[in-house]
Amino acid sequence: MFASTRPTVRRRTLAAAATAAVLALTLAACGSSGNSSMPGMDHGAKSSASPSMKASPSMGDMPGMDHMASGNGLSDTKGGYRLTSQDTAxxxxxxxxxxxxxxxxxxxxxxxxxxxxxxxMHFYAIRSDLTGFQHVHPTMAADGTWTADLASLAPGSWRMFTSFTPDSGSGKGTALVLSRAVTIPGTETKTPLPGAAKSTETDGYTVTVKGAPMAGMAHPLTVTVTKGGKPVTDLQPYLDTYAHLTAFHAGDAAFAHLHPTTKVNGDHGGPELSFNAELPTAGNWRLFLQFQTGDKLHTAALTLNVG
Incomplete structure (x- = not known):
């Protein structure tokens, strides 16, 4: 009796084990599909749960998504890294x-x-009313002290942003933005923020922005550059791209940095530049677009409303 039932029990046991294995593989496959990134989504703009988390190596190969810093840059500390300075004024x-x-x-x-x-190191200075924007590249001494040479600063409250990626230590490969407030003494004259607009002019160029980004969502943004009503097609590479776009949120000066997805091909950029825009907060953002023609750098500013 017992001899005849043992093969049956063994077959039932093997069948149950096989079923469990198939179920485990199915659950694993479902779990892995939930971690895949959707094209155009810049997850680097969200705060990371651990300071040691790094972007996927393949992210650097995706246009518009490389080196995107996490957070809004309004703190002088993140992930164990700290911005220090004795210059409070x-x-x-x-x-x-x-x-x-x-x-x-x-x-x-x-x-x-x-x-x-x-x-x-990329360094940005912005006044509280979002005027007086400066983007410079400081120099570092052997002891790690950086010096950012700034043009004339108007009286008022300013915020100094540092954007960098450590190349060693626990934060290696993690893009960070840290900032500190600085006071410029004197009589402060605040400038009202210009209303939201689709285009602006600078140095004879007209810059037009198309797109309606929503807070916290990746959304395509297109910038067109014209001059005298004609398309501009001689944009030169500037910092390995055809345009450098920085945005600051009205009210708290939260920081956002966007890269164009347009491929660089010599001095033939324009007239259209595409961006993957992900601005975390609703409201007005002041955009500063920097581009270069004839070895001259131009900076265009406009206000963009994010719903």
């Missing part, structure tokens, strides 16, 4: 040097930075 009406350093999770100065768009 700078003189107004004249050139000024802002000195700062980046310390790592171990508390020591960081001196190893990855190159991003041809530079190891």
């Amino acid at each position: 700078l003189q107004s009406g004249k050139q000024a040097a802002y000195r700062f350093a980046i310390s790592g999770p171990d508390g020591k100065p960081v001196t190893s930075f990855a190159v991003d768009q041809t530079k190891r």
Whole structure:
């Protein structure tokens, strides 16, 4: 009796094990499909759960998605990295040097930075009313002290942003944006934020923006550059791209940095440049588009409303 039932029990056991294995493989496949990124989605704009999390190596090959920093840049600390500076005020009406350093999770100065768009450090200065925008590339001393040489600053409250990617330590490969407030003494005259517009002019060029981005969602944005009513097709590469687009949120000056997805092909950029825009907060954003023609850099500014 027992001899005749053992093969049956064994077959039932093997069948149950096979069923469990198939179920496990099915669940694993479903789970992995939920982690795949949708084309055009820039997940780097969201805060990471761990300072040691790094972007996928393949992300650097996707136009418009490489080196996108997490967070809004309104803190001087993130992931154990800290922006420090003794400069809490700078003189107004004249050139000024802002000195700062980046310390790592171990508390020591960081001196190893990855190159991003041809530079190891991008530095932005913006006044609280979103005027006076400056984008410079500071120099670093051997001890890790950076110096950003700024043009004349108008009196008022300013915020200094640093954008960088550590090339060593626990944060290696993680793009970060940190900032600190700086006061420029003197009588402050605030400039009302211009209303939302689709186009603006600078140095004889007309820059037109098409698209209706929604807060927290990736959305295509197209910038067209014309001059005298004619399409511009001689944009030169600037920082390894045809245009550098930075945005600041009205009210808190939250930071966002967008790269064009248009492929660079010599001095033949334009007239249209495409962007993957993901602005996290609704409201008005002040956009600063930098592009280069004839070895001259142009900066166009306009206000974009995000729903």
